[in-house]
Every structure is written in C-alpha cells, then in structure tokens.
Amino acid sequence: MNSEAYVILAAILFAIGVLGFLVRRNALVLFMSVELMLNSCNLLFVTFARQWGNLDGQVASFFVMVVAAAEVVVGLSIIVAIFRTRRSASVDNANLLKF
Amino acid sequence: MTLLDTLTPVAPTGLFTSAWLMIAIPLVVAGLLLLAGKVTNAWGHLVATAASISAFVIAALLFVDLLGRDAGQRAVGVPLYDWITAGSWTIKAGLLIDPLSILFAMLITGVGSLIHVYAIGYMAHDPGRRRFFAYLNLFIAAMLTLVLADNYLVLFLGWEGVGLASYLLISFWQHKPSAATAGKKAFVVNRVGDLGMLMAVFTMLAMFGSSSFVDVNAGAASLTPFWATMIGIFLLLGACGKSAQVPLQSWLLDAMEGPTPVSALIHAATMVTAGVYLVVRSHEIYAHTVTAQLAVAIVGTVTLLAGAWIGCAKDDIKKVLAGSTMSQIGYMMLAAGIGPEGYAFAIFHLLTHGFFKANMFLGAGSVMHGMHDDVNMRHYGALRKYMPYTFITFAMGYLAIIGFPMFSGFYSKDHIIETAFEHQPVLGLCALVGAGVTAFYMTRLMLMTFFGEKRWAQGVHPHESPAVMWIPLVLLAIPSVIAGVVMNAWIGAWLAPAVGAEDPHLHWYPHLSLIGIVTTLVVAAGAFLGWWLFGRGPIPAAVPYTSNLAIIAGRNDLFGDAFNENVLMKPGQAVTAAVTAVDKSVIDGAVEGSAQLALGFGAGLRRVQNGYVRSYGLTMIVGLFVIGLVLVVGRLV
Numbered sequence: 236m237n238s239e240a241y242v243i244l245a246a247i248l249f250a251i252g253v254l255g256f257l258v259r260r261n262a263l264v265l266f267m268s269v270e271l272m273l274n275s276c277n278l279l280f281v282t283f284a285r286q287w288g289n290l291d292g293q294v295a296s297f298f299v300m301v302v303a304a305a306e307v308v309v310g311l312s313i314i315v316a317i318f319r320t321r322r323s324a325s326v327d328n329a330n331l332l333k334f
Numbered sequence: 335m336t337l338l339d340t341l342t343p344v345a346p347t348g349l350f351t352s353a354w355l356m357i358a359i360p361l362v363v364a365g366l367l368l369l370a371g372k373v374t375n376a377w378g379h380l381v382a383t384a385a386s387i388s389a390f391v392i393a394a395l396l397f398v399d400l401l402g403r404d405a406g407q408r409a410v411g412v413p414l415y416d417w418i419t420a421g422s423w424t425i426k427a428g429l430l431i432d433p434l435s436i437l438f439a440m441l442i443t444g445v446g447s448l449i450h451v452y453a454i455g456y457m458a459h460d461p462g463r464r465r466f467f468a469y470l471n472l473f474i475a476a477m478l479t480l481v482l483a484d485n486y487l488v489l490f491l492g493w494e495g496v497g498l499a500s501y502l503l504i505s506f507w508q509h510k511p512s513a514a515t516a517g518k519k520a521f522v523v524n525r526v527g528d529l530g531m532l533m534a535v536f537t538m539l540a541m542f543g544s545s546s547f548v549d550v551n552a553g554a555a556s557l558t559p560f561w562a563t564m565i566g567i568f569l570l571l572g573a574c575g576k577s578a579q580v581p582l583q584s585w586l587l588d589a590m591e592g593p594t595p596v597s598a599l600i601h602a603a604t605m606v607t608a609g610v611y612l613v614v615r616s617h618e619i620y621a622h623t624v625t626a627q628l629a630v631a632i633v634g635t636v637t638l639l640a641g642a643w644i645g646c647a648k649d650d651i652k653k654v655l656a657g658s659t660m661s662q663i664g665y666m667m668l669a670a671g672i673g674p675e676g677y678a679f680a681i682f683h684l685l686t687h688g689f690f691k692a693n694m695f696l697g698a699g700s701v702m703h704g705m706h707d708d709v710n711m712r713h714y715g716a717l718r719k720y721m722p723y724t725f726i727t728f729a730m731g732y733l734a735i736i737g738f739p740m741f742s743g744f745y746s747k748d749h750i751i752e753t754a755f756e757h758q759p760v761l762g763l764c765a766l767v768g769a770g771v772t773a774f775y776m777t778r779l780m781l782m783t784f785f786g787e788k789r790w791a792q793g794v795h796p797h798e799s800p801a802v803m804w805i806p807l808v809l810l811a812i813p814s815v816i817a818g819v820v821m822n823a824w825i826g827a828w829l830a831p832a833v834g835a836e837d838p839h840l841h842w843y844p845h846l847s848l849i850g851i852v853t854t855l856v857v858a859a860g861a862f863l864g865w866w867l868f869g870r871g872p873i874p875a876a877v878p879y880t881s882n883l884a885i886i887a888g889r890n891d892l893f894g895d896a897f898n899e900n901v902l903m904k905p906g907q908a909v910t911a912a913v914t915a916v917d918k919s920v921i922d923g924a925v926e927g928s929a930q931l932a933l934g935f936g937a938g939l940r941r942v943q944n945g946y947v948r949s950y951g952l953t954m955i956v957g958l959f960v961i962g963l964v965l966v967v968g969r970l971v
Contacts, residue, residue, distance in 0.1 A: 257948055260948075326947045330944070330945030330946055333944050
C-alpha cells in the first residue's frame with residue numbers, strides 16, 4: 236500500500252492548522268486549528284499502523300482523540316468564561332498575563 | 335654568680351592534690367553571683383569575700399608545707415588533666431606550686447581578700463555591688479590560674495582571664511563614657527601585648543613541641559641564639575602590655591576610671607605585675623639571650639623614669655599613684671632584666687610594692703570616699719586631722735615607697751639600684767634618679783592631700799571611713815613597714831631554686847654600701863625638694879600656667895596618647911578607609927555588577943512574555959522547527 240498520499244495530506248492539514256493557529260484571533264477558530272493539527276497526526280498514526288500491520292498507531296490515535304476531547308472541555312469552558320467578562324472571544328484581548 | 339638548674343617538680347601529696355580548689359572556689363562563686371541574679375544581692379559580697387579568704391587559707395597551708403621541706407623538694411607539679419589531645423600533640427593542664435608561684439598566690443589571695451573586705455564598705459551603696467564582687471572573684475581565679483599554671487598555654491588562659499576581668503572592672507561604671515572608653519583602651523592595648531605572648535607560645539611549641547615550663551626550661555639551652563632572642567622579645571612584648579611598660583603604657587592611667595579597690599588590686603598590686611612574673615618565670619630563656627635581657631632592662635629603666643615623670647605632673651591622686659605604679663614596675667623589670675642576680679629582688683620589690691601600693695590606693699579610695707569622689711588633690715588639704723587612720727596608714731605606705739630606712743621599700747629598691755650599678759652603671763644611675771623623683775612626687779602627694787590648708791569644695795565634710803575600710807588599711811600598712819626586715823634575709827634563699835640563682839646571703843639589717851647611702855641622700859633631697867615647692871606656700875586651686883615643656887609633657891602623659899593616635903591610630907584608620915574603599919568599589923562592584931547584569935538580562939527576557947497567545951505559538955513552532963533541523967542535520971552528519 237502506498238502511504239505517500241496520506242502523508243502529504245497529513246502535512247497539508249498540519250500546515251493549515253499551524254497557519255490558522257498563528258494568524259486567526261478568534262479563540263474558537265484557534266481551537267479548530269489545534270484539532271486540525273491533532274487530527275493530521277492521527278491520520279499519520281493510522282496510516283503507518285496500517286502500512287506496517289501494527290495496532291500501536293491505532294491505539295495511539297484513540298489516546299489523542301480522548302485527550303483532545305478532554306482538552307476541548309476545559310478550553311471551551313475557559314473561553315466561555317473569558318467571553319462572559321470581556322464580551323469578546325479574541326485571544327489578543329486576553330493578554331493580561333504578561334510582564 | 336653562676337646559673338643553677340631550675341627545680342624539677344615532684345609529685346603532689348596531701349593538700350597539694352587539692353590545690354586546684356584555690357582557683358575553683360572563686361570561679362564557682364563568680365559564676366554563682368553572675369548567674370543567680372538578684373537572689374544573691376543581699377549576701378553575694380560576703381560569699382565572694384569568703385571565697386577569696388578560703389583561697390588564701392589554702393595558699394597559706396601550702397606555703398607552710400613548702401617551708402617545712404628541703405630546698406630540693408619545694409616544687410610540686412600537680413597534673414590535672416589532658417587539655418588538648420590532637421594527633422601527636424598532648425597539652426596537659428596542671429599546676430606548678432613552687433617558691434615563686436606560692437608567693438604570688440599568697441599575695442593575690444592575701445591582698446585580694448583585704449581588698450574584698452575593703453570593697454564591702456567602699457561599694458556598700460553601689461547598685462552593681464554583686465556584679466562587682468563577681469568580677470573580683472573572677473579576677474582572683476584568673477590570676478591564680480596565671481601564676482599557678484605549669485604550662486605557658488595554661489598561663490595564657492589566666493593571662494586572658496585577668497585581661498577580661500580588668501576590662502570588665504575598669505568599665506564597671508559603664509554609664510560613664512570615659513570609663514567605657516578606658517576599658518576598651520585597656521583591652522585593645524593589651525591585645526598588642528597578647529600578640530607577643532601568643533607568638534612566644536607558638537615559637538615554643540614549634541621549637542620544643544611543648545609549652546610546659548619543664549620542657550621549655552630543659553630545651554632552652556638547645557635554642558639557637560636567634561630564636562632565644564625572639565622568644566625573649568615576644569615574651570617582653572607580652573609583659574609590656576600587661577605591665578603597662580613603655581611603649582604599651584598608655585592604658586594604665588586611663589584604667590583609673592575603675593572603682594578604687596580595682597585600681598588597688600588589679601592595677602597596682604597583682605595583675606600589672608604579671609609581666610614581671612612572666613620574665614622571671616622564663617629565666618631559662620633569658621639566660622641564653624643577652625639581647626633580650628638587655629631589652630627587658632632598658633624597657634624597665636625607661637618606664638621607671640617615664641612613670642615617675644608623669645607622677646610629678648598630675649593632680650589626680652589616682653593618676654599620680656598610677657604613674658608611680660608604672661615606675662615601680664619599671665624597677666621590677668629592670669631587676670628582672672639584670673639576670674639571675676636580679677630575679678629575687680624583682681620579686682621582693684613586687685611583694686613589698688604589692689603591700690604598700692595597695693595600701694596607698696585604698697587610702698586614696700578612703701580619701702575620695704570622704705571627699706565625695708573628688709580625685710583632684712588641689713581640692714584636698716589638711717585631711718590628716720579628719721582622717722587619722724587613713725593618714726597614718728598612707729604615711730606608712732609613703733615612707734615605704736620612697737625608701738625610708740628600715741621600711742620595706744628601702745630594702746627592695748636599694749637592692750635593685752645596687753645590682754643595677756654593678757651590672758650596668760648607666761641603668762643604675764637612671765634607677766637612682768628615679769628614686770629621687772619618686773620621693774619628690776610622693777612628698778607632693780602627701781603634702782597636697784594631708785597637709786596645708788583646707789581647699790575643699792563647698793558642702794564637702796571629710797570624715798574617716800568606716801572600720802570595714804580602715805582595718806584593711808591597717809593590715810596592709812603593717813607589711814608595708816616590716817616586710818623588708820622580715821623578708822630580706824629569707825627571700826633570696828627561698829627563691830634561689832625556683833629562679834636558678836644562688837642565694838645572695840643577706841641579713842635582716844641593711845648592709846652599708848656607698849650606693850645605699852647615696853640613694854638615701856638622693857631620696858632625702860627629692861623629699862626636701864617636694865616640701866620646698868609644695869609644703870611652704872598655699873597650693874593654687876587652679877592648675878597653674880606653665881611654659882615648662884617638661885611639666886606640659888608630664889601633664890599630657892608624655893604625649894603617649896598623641897603618639898599612639900598620630901603614629902598608629904591615624905595611619906591605621908587610613909588603611910582601613912582605603913581597604914573599605916577598595917572593598918566598596920572593586921569587590922562590591924564586581925559582585926553587584928554581576929547581579930546587575932543578571933537583572934538586566936532578566937528584564938530584557940521578560941519582554942518575551944507579552945501575553946499574546948499567538949506569539950507564544952510562533953515561538954513554539956520556531957522551536958519545533960529548530961529541533962527538527964537539529965535532528966535532520968544530526969542524522970546527516
């Protein structure tokens with residue numbers, strides 16, 4: 236099986252995630268970008284697991300999904316809390332924690 | 335005179351095994367009075383006096399025991415315990431009771447007990463009485479350690495102990511800035527002397543591997559002349575500090591700020607004579623170094639003249655006596671510097687001086703007691719009728735110190751002057767002049783205090799002191815008179831084995847010699863001159879103006895303080911200031927500079943924490959990129 240296309244797809248997805256994370260201000264979009272990066276990794280895990288006939292990568296992708304779900308729970312609640320006080324979901328407005 | 339071997343100590347028996355009690359009793363009482371606090375206020379001074387007297391009783395019993403022995407058995411070494419054991423070093427603490435140390439122990443505890451009794455009266459109304467007696471007992475214990483030690487290192491322990499007691503007692507009235515400063519001065523000047531003492535002990539340890547008297551005496555002959563001289567000079571420096579000899583004399587006059595019983599006990603009779611003891615005890619060292627011996631004699635001669643000079647010019651009764659103490663100790667040092675012929679006479683004069691000077695200091699205290707603590711003799715006058723006991727006992731001390739025939743000082747001082755003439759006529763001549771000056775200033779003191787017309791301040795009504803004060807005066811006046819007659823024939827033979835000299839074979843009556851007669855005439859001339867200047871006319875109440883440089887120098891302690899300040903203190907302060915400046919600019923600069931560097935770096939780095947999540951993200955990604963690059967490059971290489 237040729238995995239090349241999957242790897243290229245994963246790299247494209249990851250690059251989109253990174254770019255989105257760096258250029259967007261909306262916290263929700265940032266989250267989506269992060270999820271995109273995580274899922275590109277998942278895709279690689281699954282691809283290589285299938286290529287080598289090894290289940291370890293499949294298991295790892297499950298772990299990543301569980302962690303991502305947990306992270307979303309915590310992250311979204313923080314974003315909601317910030318939105319309530321600041322009336323904005325822009326990450327550049329939440330910049331109090333600095334020098 | 336030939337040099338004999340010093341006695342080898344024999345093992346202790348009977349009471350000698352308990353000789354340490356002499357030191358322990360006053361020490362324990364001192365600790366008790368200091369630690370138990372107010373509980374002992376009511377009776378503490380009585381316990382302290384009892385402790386001193388019991389030490390005297392022990393010393394007297396040991397003395398009687400020694401008297402009954404053969405001359406060869408009179409040195410008893412009492413081992414106590416191993417003090418320091420380190421590797422191949424073992425320093426044993428022990429006591430040496432021999433003819434020399436037992437005389438000192440008797441003097442210290444005997445005069446010390448009388449002064450304790452006197453102080454019961456003198457310090458009766460002082461709020462710090464308990465503390466005072468505790469310090470006195472501490473002093474007795476330390477001084478006994480000094481003279482009874484069988485080892486220079488143990489001796490040094492006592493040496494520092496008496497220095498501490500002296501400091502505490504000089505600045506006893508510490509609410510007076512002058513007293514606090516005087517105590518500090520005494521302490522600092524004594525440190526200089528202690529340095530010499532330490533160097534001597536170090537040298538002994540390096541040369542002999544031991545600092546015990548026995549080993550040092552045995553090894554002295556094997557020393558090279560250079561090291562013998564060095565040890566001699568180091569010991570002399572130590573002696574100069576403790577005995578207020580030139581050039582370390584400046585503290586003694588200020589030490590008169592302490593209560594008068596202290597001046598009598600520590601700064602006249604006992605502690606300041608420790609230097610003489612040290613030199614006499616180290617006679618085996620000095621036997622092998624003519625240079626150091628001559629240095630001792632010269633220091634003594636210079637001091638005896640300097641002290642007498644200062645004594646002539648002072649109006650403060652205690653400072654006259656202090657100058658006189660310096661001068662008399664100068665005589666002792668001169669005698670000790672002469673060598674084996676002089677050792678016994680140094681100790682002889684030390685004992686008689688201990689009696690008559692303690693007597694006169696206590697007499698001065700009695701006068702001050704009656705004159706509301708005024709020490710200026712220009713405010714005295716005509717006190718002989720109002721203080722009969724003080725006057726008579728003081729007169730006995732006066733006759734003893736000037737060397738009136740048959741009084742104690744006559745014997746002891748004449749011996750020193752005669753021996754000095756035989757040894758070195760120049761030193762003898764100086765000692766002779768000193769005797770005349772002594773007669774002059776003591777006559778001046780007597781006339782200004784007890785004779786002439788009343789010059790009292792208003793509201794002062796002199797009265798005789800209570801019996802608890804004048805009885806010790808009487809008890810001290812008696813030996814001031816008779817000590818010479820009693821001891822003259824005996825002391826030379828008694829001390830001979832301990833100081834490695836031959837018995838000079840003297841008798842109770844003075845032997846007539848040309849120098850003795852000349853000395854008596856010079857003394858008479860000095861006394862006459864004193865009367866001529868101060869006995870005939872009224873004494874001015876204010877210090878008269880003078881352009882006489884000699885008198886100005888005398889009033890200013892021969893500019894000893896000015897010398898110390900300009901030659902030692904100011905350069906010292908300059909060095910300190912320079913070192914401080916270097917410390918502040920260079921060392922602190924380096925330390926604080928590196929701290930500033932770290933701070934600045936941190937302040938710059940802090941800017942990275944800008945609060946923008948996306949810039950953190952960029953940082954992470956750049957970092958990730960770098961790590962990836964490193965991995966790839968690492969793989970390629």
